Amino acid sequence: MTTAPRASTTDRGRDPDDLLPSGVVSTRGDVPPLGRAARNRTSGIGIMATRRPYVGGNWKMHGELAAAVELTENLVAGIGDTVLKIDISIFPPFPYLQAVGHALGHTAISLGGQDCAAHLEGAHTGQTSPAMIADLGGKVALVGHSERRHELGESDAVVAAKARAALAADLQPVVCVGETLAQREAGNALQVVEKQVRAALEGLSATQVGRVVVAYEPVWAIGTGMTATPDDAQSAHAMIRALLGELYDAQLAGSVRIIYGGSVKAANAAELFAAPDVDGGLIGGASLKVEEFSSICQFASSS
Numbered sequence: 001m002t003t004a005p006r007a008s009t010t011d012r013g014r015d016p017d018d019l020l021p022s023g024v025v026s027t028r029g030d031v032p033p034l035g036r037a038a039r040n041r042t043s044g045i046g047i048m049a050t051r052r053p054y055v056g057g058n059w060k061m062h063g064e065l066a067a068a069v070e071l072t073e074n075l076v077a078g079i080g081d082t083v084l085k086i087d088i089s090i091f092p093p094f095p096y097l098q099a100v101g102h103a104l105g106h107t108a109i110s111l112g113g114q115d116c117a118a119h120l121e122g123a124h125t126g127q128t129s130p131a132m133i134a135d136l137g138g139k140v141a142l143v144g145h146s147e148r149r150h151e152l153g154e155s156d157a158v159v160a161a162k163a164r165a166a167l168a169a170d171l172q173p174v175v176c177v178g179e180t181l182a183q184r185e186a187g188n189a190l191q192v193v194e195k196q197v198r199a200a201l202e203g204l205s206a207t208q209v210g211r212v213v214v215a216y217e218p219v220w221a222i223g224t225g226m227t228a229t230p231d232d233a234q235s236a237h238a239m240i241r242a243l244l245g246e247l248y249d250a251q252l253a254g255s256v257r258i259i260y261g262g263s264v265k266a267a268n269a270a271e272l273f274a275a276p277d278v279d280g281g282l283i284g285g286a287s288l289k290v291e292e293f294s295s296i297c298q299f300a301s302s303s
Contacts (some may be wrong), residue, residue: 022279023096053086053273053300054213054257054280056174057287058114058142061093068096069287078206078294083108085301086280089140089174090287095127101137112140112174115148118161120169130162130169137192139283140172142282144200150180156199165210169257174213174282175200176261177240181220189218190239195238206248214240214258221262223284230275237277266295273303 063071072090079088089110092100101111117127130141138291143166144159159175166173177196179189186237193216216236221227228236238257245253261282272278280300286292 004039005184010150031078038238051257051279053303054259055086055088055114055293055297055300056140056142056213056215056259056280056282057088057293058145058261058282058284059088059090059092059288060114060147060284062283062288063093063096065096065099068092069099069103071290072100074290075293076104076107076109077299078290079109079297080294082294082297082301088297091140091142097133097136097138110139111137113138113171114142114164115145116141116143116162116169116171118158118165120165130166130171134169134171138171140174141166142174142176142214142215144176144196146178146217146222149176150219156196159196160200160202163212164204167204172211174215174259176215176216176217178219178222178262184218184220190236193236194239194243197243201247206252207242209248209250210217210255212256214256215261216240216258217261217282223263225263227268227272228260230271230278233272233278234275237275241277264296266292266299269296269299270303273300278303 005086057075059068075090084090087110088108089112090100091112091114094113097111097113104111113128113130113133115128116130117124117131118130119127120131133141141162143162144154148154149159153180163173163175177193177200179192183189183192197214201212204212216233218228237260239260241253241256257279258277259280259282260278263285264281264283265286269281273280281296283293283296286296
């Protein structure tokens with residue numbers, strides 16, 4: 001099979017994604033596991049050694065111009081030769097793309113957009129086309145991040161259109177999927193993620209999907225201090241990889257990189273990246289700290 005089957009758009013209901021008070025780190029005692037059967041699930045497809053690790057740094061809406069340039073220069077120095085072993089992308093705020101791109105220079109670290117429009121050009125006030133990102137030297141774009149799905153109401157259909165537009169502009173889409181805490185507590189985590197993946201890949205050829213990176217980011221773990229256990233992350237990643245095998249074939253499924261995001265930091269990165277179907281991470285707050293992000297990249301290169 002060369003294209004994914006048609007999928008319906010996801011439920012656009014909004015669930016809260018409240019931040020914990022400053023300094024509070026959850027022990028996940030109130031976050032239900034996926035269940036014994038799910039936790040024991042492995043994809044049975046491919047091994048990490050066949051996939052180049054990938055780490056992305058999503059700066060979100062932080063910083064100012066001078067600080068962004070300084071951070072970029074320090075990251076280039078801190079990451080050093082690690083970028084020769086793994087793929088690394090950074091996603092600064094849109095106004096700083098060009099300046100950050102210049103600061104990256106000829107390093108192998110890729111520049112990316114935190115989002116992109118579903119159109120290459122046109123009368124779409126306030127949006128940024130993937131072609132514009134590419135014109136500034138961008139190589140990659142995030143699509144479907146939970147903060148856009150839940151704060152701005154982006155549907156699965158919109159996410160799919162953005163992924164197609166990114167590919168049309170020769171950008172690599174990082175397609176973000178993940179369940180809310182309410183969906184997890186209802187026992188629907190894997191079903192929600194499967195629906196999002198099916199929708200995002202609808203109509204894409206095997207060649208196109210081979211360029212996609214899938215980021216599993218449980219909504220309840222983003223910016224909250226809570227993190228999925230390695231077993232929970234592995235279960236979700238294994239399901240996604242098995243789904244890719246069902247929609248396309250085992251060879252493609254074994255080659256697509258599936259990364260984890262959700263309060264990843266240097267202290268937990270090695271354990272998360274050791275899971276067989278976890279191919280790296282999409283990093284939020286820790287990507288703004290040179291030592292933290294550099295350490296996370298080093299752990300990914302050693303996984």
